[in-house]
Structures are given as C-alpha cells and as structure tokens.
Amino acid sequence: MGQLTGPTDPAADAGWADRKPRKGFFTDTSICIGCKACEVACKEWNRNPRDGDLELLGSSYDNTGALGASTWRHVAFIEQSKDRIDEARESGRALIDLGVPAFPSPPHTDAGPPEVDFSPPDTPEFRWLMSSDVCKHCTHAGCLDVCPTGALFRTEFGTVVVQDDVCNGCGTCVAGCPFGVVERRSDGTYTTPAQRPGSPVEKPVTGVAQKCTLCYDRLLEDQTPACAQTCPTTSIKFGDHDDLVGQARDRVAQLHAQGRTEARLYGANEHDGVGGTGSMFLLLDEPEVYGLPPDPRVCTADLPEMFRRAGMAAAGMFAAAAVAFWRNR
C-alpha cells in the first residue's frame, strides 16, 4: 500500500524501478479559443464512440456537457458580464493577498499593500471563458486506489490508465473520483459507416470504466498526446510535470503583472487534497465556475480512519451478540 496523502512521486510510490519523468498537461485557459480540436483529436486517436444522441444542450456553445466514458477532453464555455469579471478579479486578488501558497500566511495582512502594481487594465464589458478539461492524473488517484481488480494502474510516467480487458465494470472508481472524470461506458456508437475492405470491424468496449490515458500508447513512442499536438493556440501544453509547473508559475506571474489578477493556477500545489495533479490549469475565475471542485480531497486519504471505525463497529457487533447469548444462557 503506497502513500495515501501528501507530496510524492507517484510512479516511484507505485514501485516502478525504471520510471520515466512524470508527464502531464498544463492547460492555459487564457489562450484557449474554444475550437474543440482537442475533443476531436482525442476521439479520433482513441477511437472513442459517440456519447449518446447528438443534441444541443441549449446552455451555451458547449454541447459536449461534461467529461465522460467516451469524452476525455471537454471544452467548457462560459459567458460573463462585467460584474462577474470584476468578481473574478477580486477573488483572484484576495488569493494573491493571502499568499496562497507561495508565502506562509503573514501575521498581519494589513501590513501594507502588495509590492506589485495591480492596477487593472480596462475591464471589458463581456468575456468568454473557455477551458479544455481533462483527467487530472492525480498524485493520489481515488479511482486507482479504490479499484478492486487492479484494472486501473499507475504508469511509469506517473499517469493513471484503465486496462479495459481487466476491468469488470464494478463502477467503484466512478464514485471514487473527486473530479467526476471516470465513467462506466454503457454503450457506444460509431457513426462512421465507411468500412474499408480488409480493415477489422471496430467495436467499442462497453461496460467498463473509461477515461483519459494521457495517450499512454503515444507516450510509449515518445509522442505528444493527441490533444496537445492538435491544439492550435498551445493552450494545451504537454511535457515533464516539473517543467510545466515552472511554466505555469511564470505565466500566472506574467498575467498578474498585467493587472489580470483573476488568473490563478489549479492543481499545481502538491500539498492539496489529492497531492497535486498531473494536469494543471490556469483559470480566470473560481474553479467551480468551470465545473471543477473548489477543494477536492481524495477519499482514500481518510481510509485508515474509516477502517479503524469499521473495526470498532464490527467489534461492537460481536460484543452485542455475546451479550445477547450470554444473558439467555
């Protein structure tokens, strides 16, 4: 049993002797244009079937809705007016003032104004937020830890992958993921009818858990994952996790220097509830606006306590039975 909380190198923790540098994504949503090329590239490369019937969700230009068994990249689309922009800028500024987490909390926060000039640029009347969401490949992955069959495993790149030929579709991982990423595929339809002679008939795997593999097959060939390769604005960056953290910090500092205090990082802190994520994001508003949990905590972090309480309860049941039989003897 590996480490359940705190900072660690996940591949080393999983016992990989010949591990590779940890890979990940850094999704810079400030330059995402919402083209959804990543969604398409992902579907094509991974041969993922269509998600149910094609329909318009009627809430925005996002008609994908959410990540799921057959949707491993999902571009969120949010429209905001000036007051929401101001709010986001304010909450980001409060985050900076709090020094999260670069500096420990100062004893007096009213010690003086921050040194950087945060005078905001002209606030637009309106903005679109677009963000390409993906599996977080957590350092402490709930889905992986609760999987009873070992179908989910940690790769040498520190990512989390489902082996669809081992998974028996119990669905525990679906409830175990604090980000709502992994899902059991109930059915799947290919709509591409062109069946070339000689090529094998494609049939999507069903009844098993499915999620982003960070293109494990491509990583093994030193290739870039399909979504990152196709992203036209380099909003999706792929690389070594440590490099990406540095890049992300530089980028957020750059935006702050422009007065865009709404910029913040999501997942770059190894002390958070999941030990940091492999996929990091630069967000321009609170995480829940994008459908991300504001303070996720991997459920297995509390597992020792859960088992302790369960042991006490079982002992109590034994005791109750002992009392019941003893008195009536």
Next chain:
Amino acid sequence: MSTSEFDSLRPPELPGGRRRRKGKRAGRPGGADGSREMPMVPEAEFSSYYGRPVVKPAPWGHEVAAYLFLGGVAGGSGLLAAGAQLTGRPTLRRNTRLSALVAVSLGAVALVKDLGRPERFVNMLRTVKLTSPMSIGSWILSAFSAGAGVAAVAEVDRMTGERLPLGPLRPVLRALEGPAGLEAGLFGPPLAVYTAVLLTNTATPTWNAAYKDLPFVFVSSASLAASGLAMITTPVSEAGPARKLAVIGAIGDLIFARVTEHRMDPVTREPLHHGTPGQMLQWSERLAAAGGLGALLGGGHRGVAALSGLTLLTASALLRFGFFEAGKESARDPRYTIEPQKRRLAARRAAGVTDDSITTSG
C-alpha cells in the same frame, strides 16, 4: 449560476432564497480577528457550471442497495448461527445458517448482476488491495460464503435425512461443519460493516460525509435485520438471543443514525431529508423503534415476534435503500459538492492555513 449580463439588473437575492437554505452559514468564520482581509469568497455565492454535477454518482442500481441489505442479513445470521452453535440451540442454528446462505447467495447474485461485465466477476479476486473496500469486501464475502455454505449444506443434509449424494464426503462435511459455522460467524460482522466503508470511501458528498459513524449504523441495522429474520423463522423458545440482539440493534440504529447525521455537514445531510430517500429513512426509524419495542415487550408471543421481525427487516431495507439513494442524489446536484468544499476551504484559510489549497496564485 446564471451568467446572463442581465443578472446585474436583478434585485439582490435574499438569504434563504433559491440556492440558500437556513443553517447553511452556521460556522462561517469570516474575518474572525477583524484584522483579516475579506473572506475569500463572497458569502455562499453559489456558482457552478450550468448546474451540472461536479462528481459522478456511482453507476450502481437497486441491486447494490439490495446487497447492502442482504449482506447485513447474511452477516448477522452467520453471527447468530455461530452463537446458537456454541450455546446449543439446534433450531436457531439451523434456521440462521440457512438464512445466511440464502441471503449471501442472493446478495452475490445482485452484485454480479450490477457489474458492467458480469462475466468477469472473478477479476474481483485477482488481487488483494488494501486501499479498495470493494476488494477487501470481495474477499470477506468469499470467506463468509465458504463457511456459511458448508454449514448450511450440513443442515440441509440433516434435514433431508442424509439423502444428499455426498458419499464418502459426508464424514468430512460433519467434521468441517462446526469450524465452518464458526468461521462464518467470525466473518459475519466484517461482512455487515465493510459496505459502510464501500459507500463512505467515495467522492459522493452525502456518503463521504458520514464516514466516521456510518459503520455503527450498518452493524446495528444488520443486527436488527438478521435478528428479525430469526424471530420469524424460529420458535420463541429458542429465539431469545435473537430478540435481545434485535433490541440492542434497534437501540443502536436509532442512536447512531442520529449521531451520524449530527456530525455531517449541514448541506450534505439535506438529501437525507428530501424526497423519497428522506421518507424511506424516516419510516426506517419509525419501524426500527416499533420492531424493537415489539421484540422487547411481545417477543414471547409467536405472532408478535414474527410481526416484529418483519417490521425490523423492513426497517433495515428502508435504511439501506434510503441512504444509498440519498447519496446518489447528492452527487447529481453540484451544490452538495461545491458548498461544503468552499466552506471548509474558507474555514482553513480563516484559521491561517493557506498552503493546502488546490487553487494557488502562483
């Protein structure tokens, strides 16, 4: 969550409005020492991505809820059978052994049926994984079933006047029967309790929030259900211990259900009171109290005992289904995920802990 630009024209929403219910802001520390900055987030302003869920509910159907109930009945029956075996109550022993096998078999069938790929159910025993309650539970279930199976077959053989075609295996069965019955008794409580960890060790808000106390509720519910079944199947002369255990279980159930809820976040406990799950849990409480009283006062009368037993079984089933469905409901509404998380984050920040947030400024 609306992001329309016309939102700014609306009058400010009153507390207690659509998205805010009373009790929600209790324990919100704000600028505790007066020197702090404003709280990070404006007062419980709840926003989400078009109201879509953040976490996904487990894709489990009624089969799993039924298994929670049946596993409890089986575990409790196994324990009662071991007790009856040790204290020389042949009828109670026989009936509880048979109950245990029937319940655990039905439960296992329900579990397998709920899998996405039922033909691969043996993959559950591919590995032993201590971080997976489902894995540990599968091993507990297997160990229990083995013991309960041997013990029950021995009973069936006796009931049919040794007509089972066992041949030379009959002496082996007789020799194994006692140890097998005790082994099933040993694995009974773990079988009854592990399902609580299975539910609480998830990101499903209402399940996870109950992690400290749900095991006690589940063993109480298992005790009263198995005892209830024994009170139905077994004459009052031998069912004394079952009545006692039923009363203890009912008291435990009533107390621990309250304690569990009391310790939960005020938002995550809401689904326990809403809609059908809320009604189920309410009725479960009433029936547990009624059945417990019946066992205590009228357990000496065969009819009253059987009726009380039925009441207790129903109470247990309602508890399992109610709690199960309430949890799934909590995963479908982003509010139950986002609000408690925002609150605990704000509380930690107010207490000066600023290094463990997933959102950082750099």
